Amino acid sequence: MSDSPDRSSPASLIDYAESAIVEDDAVLEARARAEELGAGTVSPAVGALLALLARACDARAVVEIGTGAGVSGLWLLNGMAADGVLTTIDPEPEHHRAARASFAAADIAAGRTRLINGAPREVLPRLADDAYDIVFVDGPVIDHPRHVTEAVRLLRAGGVLIVHNATADGAVGDPSRTDTLTTAAREAAITIADDDRLLPVVIPLGPGVLAAAKAR
Numbered sequence: 472m473s474d475s476p477d478r479s480s481p482a483s484l485i486d487y488a489e490s491a492i493v494e495d496d497a498v499l500e501a502r503a504r505a506e507e508l509g510a511g512t513v514s515p516a517v518g519a520l521l522a523l524l525a526r527a528c529d530a531r532a533v534v535e536i537g538t539g540a541g542v543s544g545l546w547l548l549n550g551m552a553a554d555g556v557l558t559t560i561d562p563e564p565e566h567h568r569a570a571r572a573s574f575a576a577a578d579i580a581a582g583r584t585r586l587i588n589g590a591p592r593e594v595l596p597r598l599a600d601d602a603y604d605i606v607f608v609d610g611p612v613i614d615h616p617r618h619v620t621e622a623v624r625l626l627r628a629g630g631v632l633i634v635h636n637a638t639a640d641g642a643v644g645d646p647s648r649t650d651t652l653t654t655a656a657r658e659a660a661i662t663i664a665d666d667d668r669l670l671p672v673v674i675p676l677g678p679g680v681l682a683a684a685k686a687r
């Protein structure tokens with residue numbers, strides 16, 4: 472038997488995918504702010520995926536649910552068109568203060584970010600239908616079903632829905648798991664799978680990402 476590590480194992484591939492991403496100083500500083508606040512963040516590879524999808528869509532209008540300290544926002548802005556605007560929603564004023572500092576430290580022009588402080592269940596219904604290139608869902612998993620339904624409404628034809636923390640660590644596919652969070656993650660996944668306009672894929676990065684493109 473060989474002593475060499477199995478480089479084709481899923482864990483090795485994911486470790487490699489994460490370690491292959493080099494984050495700039497502004498993102499690293501935003502991570503430090505998030506840690507200080509105890510706010511979650513996307514992993515480096517999930518951040519790079521956000522930037523890639525934003526660039527592929529030439530995204531000009533993006534909605535983010537769950538700003539945190541701005542780590543995912545910086546990655547999204549990095550991939551968006553130079554005049555693109557990120558609308559990002561969070562109920563915690565302290566998180567928005569940190570995100571504002573993160574965006575300023577990265578020299579993001581003030582007009583490129585719209586931070587809306589409030590509960591997404593109150594803010595999302597005020598946003599326009601069919602108007603956004605990307606909606607990134609990164610609030611509490613328990614709210615994923617409601618946020619996914621709103622996100623599909625907000626997306627333009629050809630737009631992309633991205634749900635972070637979408638698999639309850641893989642438990643969504645295990646019918647014996649019926650705890651509240653797994654059930655919420657499953658309900659969101661079923662809403663996406665049952666919508667004929669959506670073309671979904673699960674991407675095993677970070678805690679599991681579910682992305683879906685809306686039909687043109």
Ligand SMILES: C[S@@+](CC[C@H](N)C(=O)[O-])C[C@H]1O[C@@H](n2cnc3c(N)ncnc32)[C@H](O)[C@@H]1O
Nearest residue numbers: 511512513537538539541542543563566609610
């Ligand atoms: C995982 S963090 C977001 C991390 C951020 N997207 C990033 O990668 O930098 C989740 C955020 O959701 C916010 N939040 C809390 N309750 C919420 C709710 N009911 N709906 C949406 N967001 C909520 C938290 O304040 C927190 O900032």
